Each structure stands twice: as C-alpha cells, then as structure tokens.
Amino acid sequence: MILSALLTSVGINLGLCLLFFTLYSVLRRQPINERLYAPRLVADRKLKQRSGFNFERLLPSVGWVKRAWDLSEEDLLENSGLDGVVFMRIFTFSLKIFSIASVIGIAVLLPVNFMGNQLEIDFSDLPNKSLDSFSISNVNNGSNRLWIHFCASYLFTVAVCYLLYYEYKYLSLKRVDCFYASQPQPHQFTILVRGIPVIAGQSLDDSVDHFFREFHPSTYISHTIVRRTSRLQQLTDAEKLYRTVAQLKSQEHTSQGSRYCGCLGLFRNKEQQLSKLEKRLEVVEDNMRIEQSSSVGKEVPAAFVYFKSRYGAAIALHIQQGINPTQWVTEQAPEPDDVFWPFFSSSYIKRWICKLWVFCASALLTVLFFLPVLVVQSLTHLEQLETYFPFLKSILALTFVSQVITGYLPSLILQLFLYFIPPIMKMLSSIQGYISMSEILKSACSKMLWFTIWNVFFANVLSGSALYGFDLFLEPKRIPMLLAQGVPAQATFFISYVVTSGWTNLSSELVQLFALVCSFLKRIFSGEESDDLVVPSIPYEKEIPRILSFGLLGVTYFLLAPLILPFILVYFCMGYLIFRNQLLTVYAPKHGSGGKYWTIVHNSTIFSLVLMQIIAIGIFGLKDLPLASSLTIPLPVLTLLFNEYCRQRFLPIFTAYPTECLVTKDRKEQGNPRMAEFLDKLVDAYQDPAIRPKYNDRDDDTHTSPLLRSSEIGI
Structure with a gap:
C-alpha cells in the first residue's frame, strides 16, 4: 500500500467517525431515543424528563464525554460489577503500554527505519511510495542501527511485564475485596x-x-435434584405472550389508543389481535402445565447441594467424594440466575461427544474462513486483480479507485465477514456442556480470540506471502522465516485495518445504527413502540477479542512498523471514553464471572510478547545480524518464566477463594441474625424457572401456583 492510499483510508474513516459522533450527540438528546441511547438510565429512573421543544437539542454536544470521564472506578464497580472494571482496565492497561511504545517507536525507531536505504526510496515522489519505507525492512542488512531495535525489544518487554504484574496483582486484590464486601x-x-x-x-x-x-x-x-425440562425450555414464550397481552389491554383503556395496529396502524384490529393472543396464551399455558406434570419424575443424576458455610461448601468442592472419580463429581455452583438449565438434559457421554464436535466445528470454521481472507488479500495487490480480471484494468487505473480498493475495501470486507462469527462461537459454546451462561460467554470469548488471532493476523500474513511462494507455506520448518518475511510486508494492511475496523466500529457503537433503524421502522409500521424495555448486557465475547487483537497488532509491529502505534493509541483512547459512556447509560450486567476475563487478557498479552520476540529473532537473522538474533533468544524464555510465576502467584485467586478468605467471611457473619433467614431461603434458590413460569391472570388459582413444591423436589 502506498502512502496516499493510507491517507485515503484514514480520511474516509475519520469522516465517518466525526459523522457518528455528531449524530450521537444530537440523537441522544431527543426524548424519542431515550430507550435506545440510555435504556439503563430509563430502567433505573435516573434520566431527567424533557418536556417541550428546545432548539439546543438539535445542536451537537460533548457533555457525554465529561460524564464518561468523571465516572470513578467505585461507581463502575457498583454499576457494572467486577467484569466491567476488568473490561475498562484493559483500556487503561493498553493505553499505558502503547504510550510507552509510541514514545520509543515514533521518536526512536521510526526515524531509524526511515533513514535506511535498503529499499532505495525516491523522496521526490513520496506519496506514491510504499509504506514499507517506515518499517524495519528499510534498514540496511548488517547495519549497527539494528541494535537500537534490539535494545527496544528488551526495554518494551520489561515495561509490559511490569504493567502485567501490577494489573494482575491489583485485580486479584480487588477480587478479594469484592468478596469481603459482598x-x-x-x-x-x-x-x-x-x-x-x-x-x-x-x-x-x-x-x-x-x-x-x-x-x-x-x-x-x-439439596435439590435437577429435573429434565428440555421440552419446557421450548415453551417458554408464555411470558412474552403475557407481556404482549398486558400491553394491548393497557392500550385498550387509554383514550389515545387506536383501534388498529400493524403497518401504519391500518391492517389489524386490536380487539381481534388481543383475542387471538389470549387464546394462544391459554394453549401455551395448558401445554406447559401438562409437560410440567410429566416432568416430575424425569430426574437427572445431578443435584445442587447446600451447606451451612462457605468453607463447608469449599471442602466438599475440592475433595474427591467417592472412590470412583467419575461419580459424585463436584463443581462450583453458579449464581441462580446464571444457570444454563438445558445443560442438565445431557448425559455424560452426550456432553463428551458435544465437546468433541464443538472442537471439530471450531477448527473447521477457522479453516474455512481462510477463503475470504484470501479474497481480502488479493485486493491489496492490484497487479493480481489485473491478471485475474483483465476487464477491470481500465477502472483500476483510476487513482482514487485504486486507493479505495487497496486502502479501505479489504479491511471493510474482512470486518463484514467477522461480524457473523461471535454468534456462532456463542452457539458452539452453549452446547459444549457448561453449566452457566458466564462460562459459556467466557468460552466463546476464548474461541473468538484465537479465531481472530489466526484469521486476522496469521492467515493474512501467511496468505499475503503465500500468494507469491505457496511452497514456503507447505514446509513447516520454514514457517519462522516466512513470518519474519511476511509480517513486515503486511504492516500497511493492518494499519488500514486498525483505522477501518477500530475507529469506525467504535464510533458506530455509540450510534447503535442497526437498533436505530429497527426502532424507526417499528414506529412507522406498528404505529407505536413496545412498552417492554430491554436493557442489554455488554457482549464481552465479541468486544474483548477485538480489543486484544488490536493489542496483538500493536505489540507485534512495535519493532517492525512503529507507524501503526499512533493509530492504535487513538483506538484505545476512543474506546476508553466510548465504553465508559456505554457502561454508564446503556449496558447492565446480567451474568458475572468475577473478573475472570483478566486471565484471558494476561495470556493474550504474553502470547503477543512471545510472538514479537520470535519474529525479532527471525528479523535479526534475515538482516545479517546473527549476534543480536542469538541474544534475543533468552527473551521469550524469560517472558514464559514470568508468565509461569504469575500463574502460580495470582491465578489461584481467580479460580477459587482461599481458606483465609472463606473462614474470615464465615466468622464475620456467624452472629448475624439474617444468616438464619438466608439459609432457610437457600433451599429454594436453585429451581428451574421452566418449572414455575408466570401465567396469565385467570379465575382459578391452579394456574398461578407453582407445580412442584419443595417436598416434591427433594428439599
């Protein structure tokens, strides 16, 4: 990619970002959009009511930036839980890393790279020259200037490891503090x-x-014996129907309510619609009660077991219960609202088969995604497009068209393909056998991270090089050399990817464009907006892998192409403000992992560091500086030793609470009179919600009383 193509991509995306920011600052102030841009504040009744027309609402405002900036970590912990704190600590951690990297990379490494003459740059036509002139590829082979890169690799590794240690220690203590305060x-x-x-x-x-x-x-x-309720899970639309019926009934009694609903309020009579929905609701309720009656005896060999103390539960959890380790297998129970009940309908063999199937499906999806990556990479090489599609030669000769195709279109296409992957990974994790939604989301996050690392980074690097020498890709022993050659060559593509997928995606997160269009169409075609207020939860399984993938690019290209660092730094600055605003006004936590996402962040950062160091070893070798290559070999070894120390020092805190914490907490609450009441209610905590759904109001009480009582479920 040439410099003018990069500037074209930056200009397009910068314009989109400014457009989205302006739209958000105006649309968020309109009362009709309160449920879209501030559903959490509406649900918590913290939003000030606006009455009457005000011209100031049509003017852009940056007041949301100040409110997001002023949000303290204590407020964030209260509003979004420890997972929200960890999520925002990813941004602060990344800002620290790439601030240091930008100072070293832009002030030191970039001038060193640009002053080289390995690529024989013509300064008279700089806009049409490749951006490789700013990379390490432009440094002369055997040049002593490469020792500056060598020192920078050690300095950067020390800085990242120090910050990693500090964050791991801080969050482990924060996790303990949250436990004591809970x-x-x-x-x-x-x-x-x-x-x-x-x-x-x-x-x-x-x-x-x-x-x-x-x-x-x-x-x-x-204890509570778990029962098989798979068919009941398929009939759980009764509550949604009930809310719809209640909404129509309330509209019936309002003076401004129209008699018609549907497209523009013209096609369906509300009375007919209400009668139809009530009959459907009665059928669903009766089917559910019949299925409930038959599910009383459908027991699953699993049970929730309750104890008088946390320490007692921990003893039973961590000690093997029976002689046969495949029997009486214990797991930590999730929060009652976090239980993934369909899991219990699977036998041990079925769960094992599902895990194997999910592994194969994930691997197959990763391999098949290599095809669109090849298509994307072909767009970055105009000479290949002209060879395969000669009829495009005249169009590609236009300067602006060629700049858009090489600078903007590849990243946009890759981003569109990646849009469909997170729901697939979440679906695969849901059938893998996890007992809680938080574990499903955490598993989907890990799958999505490694999928992104392979298909966004490695596949682009290897495919970009393999297009000219596919035989290299077929020889595993030459992969290190291939990485050393291919990674610097793809620096320009990844700079464009950061701008397109990073900046624009973040700004579109503010506008919520898809939800905005859906809300607009719903008001047009139904004549009114639903009274149901849905407060979404932040999709960690999608956002965390995306953030960490940009971190991988920044760490990897720190030595190779430091020109990428300012763009990544801007991305994390934008993300810090935007997601603080979203956590304050839009997203509310539904399931919490207790900060366990940080372990994924730590592992990904260590992987990025080791990858940078391995590529550095290959680069110094290719640049005829074998001594620097040999002296870099201890660096990944020391990094992995540091990682092992952190695993031994901090990971146990994120796996289970120690005896010191459990006993201290139990003793503190021993004399609390509320504990007796809590333990009495504990035995009713874990009941499948499908067994006792909400029903429509009827005259007889049999439709509103729970079908299974405590005595019937083994309590």
Whole structure:
C-alpha cells in the first residue's frame, strides 16, 4: 500500500467517525431515543424528563464525554460489577503500554527505519511510495542501527511485564475485596454434584441425602435434584405472550389508543389481535402445565447441594467424594440466575461427544474462513486483480479507485465477514456442556480470540506471502522465516485495518445504527413502540477479542512498523471514553464471572510478547545480524518464566477463594441474625424457572401456583 492510499483510508474513516459522533450527540438528546441511547438510565429512573421543544437539542454536544470521564472506578464497580472494571482496565492497561511504545517507536525507531536505504526510496515522489519505507525492512542488512531495535525489544518487554504484574496483582486484590464486601450469595454456599450413582431400591433424592449426611454431617443442609425440562425450555414464550397481552389491554383503556395496529396502524384490529393472543396464551399455558406434570419424575443424576458455610461448601468442592472419580463429581455452583438449565438434559457421554464436535466445528470454521481472507488479500495487490480480471484494468487505473480498493475495501470486507462469527462461537459454546451462561460467554470469548488471532493476523500474513511462494507455506520448518518475511510486508494492511475496523466500529457503537433503524421502522409500521424495555448486557465475547487483537497488532509491529502505534493509541483512547459512556447509560450486567476475563487478557498479552520476540529473532537473522538474533533468544524464555510465576502467584485467586478468605467471611457473619433467614431461603434458590413460569391472570388459582413444591423436589 502506498502512502496516499493510507491517507485515503484514514480520511474516509475519520469522516465517518466525526459523522457518528455528531449524530450521537444530537440523537441522544431527543426524548424519542431515550430507550435506545440510555435504556439503563430509563430502567433505573435516573434520566431527567424533557418536556417541550428546545432548539439546543438539535445542536451537537460533548457533555457525554465529561460524564464518561468523571465516572470513578467505585461507581463502575457498583454499576457494572467486577467484569466491567476488568473490561475498562484493559483500556487503561493498553493505553499505558502503547504510550510507552509510541514514545520509543515514533521518536526512536521510526526515524531509524526511515533513514535506511535498503529499499532505495525516491523522496521526490513520496506519496506514491510504499509504506514499507517506515518499517524495519528499510534498514540496511548488517547495519549497527539494528541494535537500537534490539535494545527496544528488551526495554518494551520489561515495561509490559511490569504493567502485567501490577494489573494482575491489583485485580486479584480487588477480587478479594469484592468478596469481603459482598452480601451472602446462594452460589457461595452451594455446589453442583453430577454423576450420582443409581442404587437399586433407592431414589436419587435418597442417595444424595444419605451420602452427604453420612460424610458431611456438620455442614450439609439439603439439596435439590435437577429435573429434565428440555421440552419446557421450548415453551417458554408464555411470558412474552403475557407481556404482549398486558400491553394491548393497557392500550385498550387509554383514550389515545387506536383501534388498529400493524403497518401504519391500518391492517389489524386490536380487539381481534388481543383475542387471538389470549387464546394462544391459554394453549401455551395448558401445554406447559401438562409437560410440567410429566416432568416430575424425569430426574437427572445431578443435584445442587447446600451447606451451612462457605468453607463447608469449599471442602466438599475440592475433595474427591467417592472412590470412583467419575461419580459424585463436584463443581462450583453458579449464581441462580446464571444457570444454563438445558445443560442438565445431557448425559455424560452426550456432553463428551458435544465437546468433541464443538472442537471439530471450531477448527473447521477457522479453516474455512481462510477463503475470504484470501479474497481480502488479493485486493491489496492490484497487479493480481489485473491478471485475474483483465476487464477491470481500465477502472483500476483510476487513482482514487485504486486507493479505495487497496486502502479501505479489504479491511471493510474482512470486518463484514467477522461480524457473523461471535454468534456462532456463542452457539458452539452453549452446547459444549457448561453449566452457566458466564462460562459459556467466557468460552466463546476464548474461541473468538484465537479465531481472530489466526484469521486476522496469521492467515493474512501467511496468505499475503503465500500468494507469491505457496511452497514456503507447505514446509513447516520454514514457517519462522516466512513470518519474519511476511509480517513486515503486511504492516500497511493492518494499519488500514486498525483505522477501518477500530475507529469506525467504535464510533458506530455509540450510534447503535442497526437498533436505530429497527426502532424507526417499528414506529412507522406498528404505529407505536413496545412498552417492554430491554436493557442489554455488554457482549464481552465479541468486544474483548477485538480489543486484544488490536493489542496483538500493536505489540507485534512495535519493532517492525512503529507507524501503526499512533493509530492504535487513538483506538484505545476512543474506546476508553466510548465504553465508559456505554457502561454508564446503556449496558447492565446480567451474568458475572468475577473478573475472570483478566486471565484471558494476561495470556493474550504474553502470547503477543512471545510472538514479537520470535519474529525479532527471525528479523535479526534475515538482516545479517546473527549476534543480536542469538541474544534475543533468552527473551521469550524469560517472558514464559514470568508468565509461569504469575500463574502460580495470582491465578489461584481467580479460580477459587482461599481458606483465609472463606473462614474470615464465615466468622464475620456467624452472629448475624439474617444468616438464619438466608439459609432457610437457600433451599429454594436453585429451581428451574421452566418449572414455575408466570401465567396469565385467570379465575382459578391452579394456574398461578407453582407445580412442584419443595417436598416434591427433594428439599
């Protein structure tokens, strides 16, 4: 890519960012858009009511930037939980890293690269020259200036490792502080037991009760046997129907309510629609009660077991319960609202098969995605397009067209393809056998991260080089040399990718363009907006991998092409402000992992560092500086040793709370009179919501009473 093509891409995306910022600053101030741009504030009744027309609402404003900036970490912890704090610490951590990297890269490495003459640059026509002139490729082979890059690699590694250690330590202590400050939660006193052995003449309920009264007599309280409710999960639209019926009934009694609904309010009579929905709701309710009646005996060999103390639950969790390790298998229970109930309908063999199938499906998806990557890479080489499509030669000869195709279009196409991957990864994780939604999202986050690393980074690098020498790609022993040659060559593509997929994506997050269009069409065709206010949760499984992929690019290209660093720094500055605003006004937490996403961040950063160091070894070798290449070899070894130290020092805190914390917390609450009331209610915490759904109002009480009572579910 030439410099003018990059400037074209930057100009297009900068214009889009300014447009989105202006639109957001105006649209957010319109009362009709409050549910779209501030659903959390509307739900919490923290939004000031606006009445009457005000001309100031039509003028752009930057007041949201100040409110986002003033948000303290304590407020963020209260509003979004520890996961929200970890999410924003990714931005602050990245800002620290790339501020240091930008100072070293722009002030030192970039001039050194540009002053080289390996590529024989013609300064008289700089706009049409390749951006490789700003990369390490332009430094002369064997030049002593490469020792500056060598020193920079060590200095940068030390800085990143120090910041990683500080963040890991800070968040581990924050996790402990949150535990001490928390109120008693059901999942802290509960474990999930699977693989309950079936004993002849004994029910699962009797087996669980007898086992834990025998071996945990001082701490065991009771248990809940899990039941198979897979068919009930398919009938859970009763609550949605009930809300729709209630909404239509409320509109019936309002004076401004129209008798018609549908497209522009012309096609359907509301009374007819209400009658139809009520009949449908009755059918769904009756089907659910019939299925509930038949599900009483459909027990799954799994149970939630309750204990009197956190320490008692931890003892049962971490000690093998039976002689056979495949029986009485224990897991930490998730929060009651976080349980993924369809999981319990799967047997052990089915879960094992599902895990194998998910692994194969993820690998296949990763391999198949290589095809659109090849298409994207072909757009960055106009000479290949002219060879394969001769009829485009006259069009590609136009300067602006060629600049748009090479500078903007490849990143846009790759971004569109990547849009469909997060839902697929979430679906695959949901059938993998996890017992909570938070674990599903965390697993989807890991899958999406490694998918992005392979298909956005490695596939682009290898495909870009393999287009000219595919035989290199088929020889694994030459992969290190291929990376050393291919990674610097793709620097210009990734600069454009940061601008297109980074800047524009972040600014579009503010506008919520798709939701805005849907809301507008709904008001036109239905004549009114739904009364149901849905407060979304932030999609960590999509956003965290995207953020970490930009971190990978910044760390990897720190030595190779430091020109990318200012663009990445701008991305993290924008993300810091935008997501603070979104967490304050839009997103509300539904499921929490307790800050466990940081382990993914740490591992990804270590991987990025090691990758940078391995490429540096290859680069110094290719640049005829073998001594620097040899002296760089200890760097990845030291980095991996540092990673192992962090795993031993901090990872156990993110896996389970230590005895010191559990016993201290239990003793602190021992004399609290509310604990007795809490333990009494604990036995009702884990009941499948499909067993006791909400029903429409009817005259008889049988439709509103829970079908399964405590005595019927083994409590």
